[in-house]
Amino acid sequence: MSNSDLLTSLQNNFIGRDTEYPTVDGRRGPRIYLDSAASTLMMGPAxxxxxxxxxxxxxxxxxxxxxxxxxxxxxxxxxxxxxxxxxxxxxxxxxxxxxxxxxxxxxxxxxxxxxxxxxxxxxxxxxxxxxxxxxxxxxxxxxxxxxxxxxxxxxxxxxxxxxxxxxxxxxxxxxxxxxxxxxxxxxxxxxxxxxxxxxxxxxxxxxxxxxxxxxxxxxxxxxxxxxxxxxxxxxxxxxxxxxxxxxxxxxxxxxxxxxxxxxxxxxxxxxxxxxxxxxxxxxxxxxxxxxxxxxxxxxxxxxxxxxGMDMVREKEIDLIDFAWKELSAIEDVTLYGPDPADIPRTGTLTFNIKGFDHGLTAAAINDYHNIQVRNGCFCAHPYVRELLKRELWEMDIDPDAPNAEGDIERKRGMARASLGLYTTRADLEALVAAIRDLAGRREEILSLYEPIGSNGYRHKNFTPAAVDIFDPERSLEQFLAQPA
Ligand SMILES: Cc1ncc(COP(=O)(O)O)c(C=O)c1O
The missing domain is CATH 3.40.640.10 (Type I PLP-dependent aspartate aminotransferase-like (Major domain))
Structure with a gap:
């Protein structure tokens, strides 16, 4: 098998890449996983x-x-x-x-x-x-x-x-x-x-x-x-x-x-x-x-x-350039970190949508578009606060105030879309479309969510329970129901 065929075959062989979840509009479909910087999906053959x-x-x-x-x-x-x-x-x-x-x-x-x-x-x-x-x-x-x-x-x-x-x-x-x-x-x-x-x-x-x-x-x-x-x-x-x-x-x-x-x-x-x-x-x-x-x-x-990791890198650079260009073109989006034209970057894109707290962005992208991104400070608090400094000053928030109240923590963070071997251009097109959609109906989205915890948000009418997503006991029940 050529290395390019092997790459294609691997891209199609990740466990859970197409797991289906429900969205607010009552549909159910395959997820788009853009949370690889936190943890990647399992490579099937490995x-x-x-x-x-x-x-x-x-x-x-x-x-x-x-x-x-x-x-x-x-x-x-x-x-x-x-x-x-x-x-x-x-x-x-x-x-x-x-x-x-x-x-x-x-x-x-x-x-x-x-x-x-x-x-x-x-x-x-x-x-x-x-x-x-x-x-x-x-x-x-x-x-x-x-x-x-x-x-x-x-x-x-x-x-x-x-x-x-x-x-x-x-x-x-x-x-x-x-x-x-x-x-x-x-x-x-x-x-x-x-x-x-x-x-x-x-x-x-x-x-x-x-x-x-x-x-x-x-x-x-x-x-x-x-x-x-x-x-x-x-x-x-x-x-x-x-x-x-x-x-x-x-x-x-x-x-x-x-x-x-x-x-x-x-x-x-x-x-x-x-x-x-x-x-x-x-x-x-x-x-x-x-x-x-x-x-x-x-x-x-x-x-x-x-x-060959050179080939993996080459493919990812194309995706980063595409996403950077598309997201930069959205007026209501702030992208963080050096421009990839100035400093080489891996496939990690952090952003905020104007008028949205980072937790609301992550929740709404999940609930309405079935796209999984992370939010917060990603265990890199000093760096994230430095990147947010100008915007926080404009909101009269001290970037470095210790033990800030929930309302401040809700502002002190960003959303992160991160790529893996399985990420396609179509996934990134869907992300761009999702961000445009949310930015275009900010007031409606804001009215449908309520804050929870220190930096989260929950939809008022749509919150599938954790046990409905995966429950270890349900898995065990399948075994327990079998004859000995
Ligand atoms: C750059 C970086 N370093 C270190 C870690 C810590 O890795 P682990 O939690 O697997 O020990 C992470 C995890 O997010 C990371 O992104």
Whole structure:
């Protein structure tokens, strides 16, 4: 199969892509899923690999019985697929799985790197970061310096390289590492990683990359960019239920102590002492791993390697350009983040519709148009508030007021449409049409919704219950109704 045919076949094989839901007008139809930055849908053929493995399920770390031998081989295969996918030569790099996403990896690396080099007490973090790649560093390191972005107000985004250079000059060898996103989960702005690596390495600091929003959208080569550590979540790349992955230079891992202790990572244990193994990745993978999740993730990465991430990126750029142009043309829409013509972006589009709170936009797009987008601050509060600053000032709202009341939180956010491999131009045309429709009947929509919680909205006459959408008990009942 050619790689372009494989891509088409994969695009048509996502579980739940066409799940049908009701809309306010009484119709029922397939959803349009534009919430991939939060979590992607499951790639069908990769799910099947994980499912088939269950026939042979056993734990790893033995090859004496058949199933354990198969499991150990498949788990090791998943590690190799990760290294290959991120362009990390196994001679120099090692990967380990951690927790249920990237958050576990950041906490682990922040703790280990701070402990390993206490004399370097400064950590740099960009202002675009997701809280997962900010708070662990604040917690573990002496001082976090936040690196500003380029541009201002709605166009704020992309690392300000001049300011980064100045901070490197000032803090030099006090810098332990920089933690920066490969692509923002708010604006999709892509970071020039090779350039950042060069700056960091000149002062002996490490580069730790959050690839959560890059991994499914753009090619990455750790070898070429000379990245020291890269972290991502498997659920952001079509393998929900899979673990987070950390890929790091072996030289770096050999210099740190394992952050987690338990079974599988020691050579021997006595009452008086224990000896952690020198073998990687075992030393970093204490406990029984998420074997099924890792194998499913390995299968996704294998298939996408066959397609080639250059092709995935090329297709996504066409969609981003189309959506940016169409949404920019709507008078009542504000788009956030750098213009893709100025700074390359991944397929994440944040916006507000004039006169609509972000929660109302997300609810009405769902209820009337069956399009699923997210809203709020996306766990990147400082960045979102910076992007909204001008509009909030105009509404007499302090962007940074702590513990704001509900009415203010309802204004302090945006809606986010984010793309996946399964997103088509027709999906984006539907989004554009939906936004035009809502903007054109603002008063009617406003009268039909009431605010709920800190930033949500609920339709006054149309609210399908959660249990009508999916109920685990109903699924179990099908099994329980069968004869034994
Ligand atoms: C850029 C970025 N980093 C980190 C994370 C955290 O990932 P997880 O919740 O899977 O640990 C996310 C999740 O939204 C993200 O978008």
């Amino acid at each position: 799910y099947n690999v994980g499912h088939e493995f269950l026939v042979h399920y056993a734990s790893t770390h033995s090859d004496l019985h058949y199933a354990a031998r198969g499991a150990s081989h498949a788990f090791e295969w998943a590690h190799q697929r990760v290294l290959e996918f991120v362009g990390a030569n196994p001679e120099n790099y090692c990967t380990f799985f951690a927790g249920s996403g990237a958050t576990a990896g950041f906490n682990r690396m922040a703790a280990s790197l701070s402990r390993a080099r206490p004399e370097r007490s400064v950590v740099l973090v960009s202002e675009m970061e997701h809280h997962s790649n900010d708070l662990p560093h604040r917690h573990h390191s002496g001082q976090v310096i936040h690196i500003p972005c380029a541009g201002e107000f709605e166009r704020y985004g992309g690392l300000d390289m001049d300011k980064l250079r100045a901070i490197c000059d000032e803090h030099g060898e006090n810098i332990n590492y920089i933690a920066v996103t490969g692509a923002s989960n708010v604006s999709g702005a892509i970071t020039p990683l090779a350039e950042v690596a060069e700056l960091m390495h000149a002062v002996g600091a490490y580069l730790l990359v959050d690839a959560s929003q890059m991994i499914a959208h753009a090619p990455v080569s750790m070898d070429d960019a000379d990245i020291d550590v890269l972290v991502f979540s498997g659920h952001k790349i079509y393998a929900p239920g899979s673990p987070g992955a950390v890929i790091a230079k072996k030289s770096l891992l050999n210099a740190i102590k394992p952050a987690e202790l338990g079974g599988g990572m020691v050579d021997d244990v006595y009452i008086a002492e224990y000896m952690p193994t020198a073998t990687l990745p075992d030393r970093e993978e204490a406990g029984t791993p998420n074997i099924v999740g890792a194998i499913t993730l390995g299968a996704v990465l294998d298939l996408l390697t066959r397609v």
